[in-house]
Amino acid sequence: MKIGIPVVNEKGLDSTLSEHFGRTPFYIFVEVENNKIDKYNLVRNPFEQHDPGQIPLWVKENDVDTMIVKGIGSRAIGFFSDLGITVVKATGDNAKVCIEDYLSGKTDDTDPGCNHNHSHEHHHRSEDECKKQYGVVAVTLQDKSLDAPIDERFARGKYICIFNGENGSIEFLDNNPEEEHGVGPKMIGFLSNKGVNTIIAKSLGQNATIAAKEAGMKTYEAVDGTGNENFQKLWSGELKAL
Numbered sequence: 001m002k003i004g005i006p007v008v009n010e011k012g013l014d015s016t017l018s019e020h021f022g023r024t025p026f027y028i029f030v031e032v033e034n035n036k037i038d039k040y041n042l043v044r045n046p047f048e049q050h051d052p053g054q055i056p057l058w059v060k061e062n063d064v065d066t067m068i069v070k071g072i073g074s075r076a077i078g079f080f081s082d083l084g085i086t087v088v089k090a091t092g093d094n095a096k097v098c099i100e101d102y103l104s105g106k107t108d109d110t111d112p113g114c115n116h117n118h119s120h121e122h123h124h125r126s127e128d129e130c131k132k133q134y135g136v137v138a139v140t141l142q143d144k145s146l147d148a149p150i151d152e153r154f155a156r157g158k159y160i161c162i163f164n165g166e167n168g169s170i171e172f173l174d175n176n177p178e179e180e181h182g183v184g185p186k187m188i189g190f191l192s193n194k195g196v197n198t199i200i201a202k203s204l205g206q207n208a209t210i211a212a213k214e215a216g217m218k219t220y221e222a223v224d225g226t227g228n229e230n231f232q233k234l235w236s237g238e239l240k241a242l
Contacts, residue, residue: 001031001032001065001066002029002030002031002032002062002063002064002065002066003029003030003032003064003065003066003067003068003099003102004027004028004029004030004059004062004064004066004067004068005017005027005028005030005067005068005069005090005095005098005099006018006020006021006024006026006027006045006069006070007024007025007026007027007028007042007095008024008025008026008241009025009026010026010042011094012028012040012042012095013028013030013037013040013094013095013096013099014094014095014096015028015042015094015095016093016094017068017069017070017090017092017093017094017095017098018070019070019071019237019241020071020237020238020239020240020241021055021069021070021071021072021073021076021237022047022055022073022076022238023045023240024045025044025045026042026043026044026045027042027043027045027059028040028041028042028043028095029041029042029043029062029064030095030099032099032103035103036103037096037099037100037103046058052075052076052079053079055076056076056079056080056083056085057079057083059080059083059085060083060084060085064085065084065085065086066085066086066087066088066102067080067085067086067087067088068088068089068090068095068098068099068102069087069088069089069090070089070090070237071236071237072087072237073236073237073238074236088102088107088108089107089108090108091106091107091108131165131166131168131235132165132166133165134165134197134198134218134234134235135164135165135166135195135196135197135198136162136163136164136165136166136194136195136196136197136198137162137163137165137196137197137198137199137200137231137234138160138161138162138163138191138194138196138198138199138200139160139161139163139199139200139201139222139227139230139231140153140154140157140158140159140160140161140175140201141157141158141159141160141161141172141226141227142157142158142159143158143159144159144172145172145227146161146170146226146227146228146231147226147227147228148226148227149224149225149226150200150202150222150223150224150225150226150227150230152202152203154184154187154199154201154202154203154204154208155177155183155184155186155187155205155208156175156177156183157175158174158175159172159173159174159175160172160173160174160175160191161227162191162194162196163231164195175187182207184204184205184207184208184211185207185208185210185211187208188208188211188212188215188217189211189215191217192215192217196217197216197217197218198217198218198219198220198234199212199217199218199219199220200219200220200221200222200230200231200234200239201219201220201221201222201242202221202222203221203242204219204242209242218241219241219242220234220239220240220241220242221239221240221241221242222239223239
């Protein structure tokens with residue numbers, strides 16, 4: 001058996017799993033013999049900018065038959081399935097834990113391809129799990145609607161949208177900062193007090209980035225489009241970490 005895992009750093013089997021299957025900087029390919037890790041190879045992802053199906057074909061060329069991932073689009077799962085590669089939901093935050101859990105029969109039964117195209121009850125539960133994973137999410141928009149475009153000025157965005165992944169509640173707040181300086185860290189402090197765990201933004205200033213990290217927040221790069229479109233991409237693991 002050969003297992004593939006997308007990771008964000010070069011720490012061997014202690015490497016941290018990537019939230020983004022296709023845009024991950026590295027992959028670990030692990031060979032298993034007698035239900036134990038035999039050897040592994042950590043390689044750089046040659047296709048961070050890729051066409052659909054390109055990475056699954058490359059993974060197949062590396063003789064992988066099982067992928068362990070945190071998040072992946074349903075279309076990519078289809079490509080893997082067509083190539084005879086099984087996709088499994090990760091159970092931990094580093095490669096070694098996930099592999100050992102998988103080999104011992106401990107698996108996460110939620111759908112690794114969570115997105116908004118859910119057609120039955122199991123997939124609805126999977127979408128809810130995705131939302132809970134990101135907790136309370138904040139994004140700045142140009143109007144009080146999820147259909148409004150992203151406001152590129154994060155700290156000075158016109159409206160703040162706060163979505164609670166635990167209960168599905170949505171709150172829109174006016175944002176009219178008067179300060180000329182220090183707005184970014186102040187915004188982070190405000191959001192932290194509101195219980196925000198995750199931020200979607202076009203960009204964050206250096207001080208805001210430091211403040212978000214200190215507050216334990218995850219930050220993701222917004223794409224051009226509406227609030228709804230960005231939330232959808234967050235649930236499906238398509239947003240790149242800032």
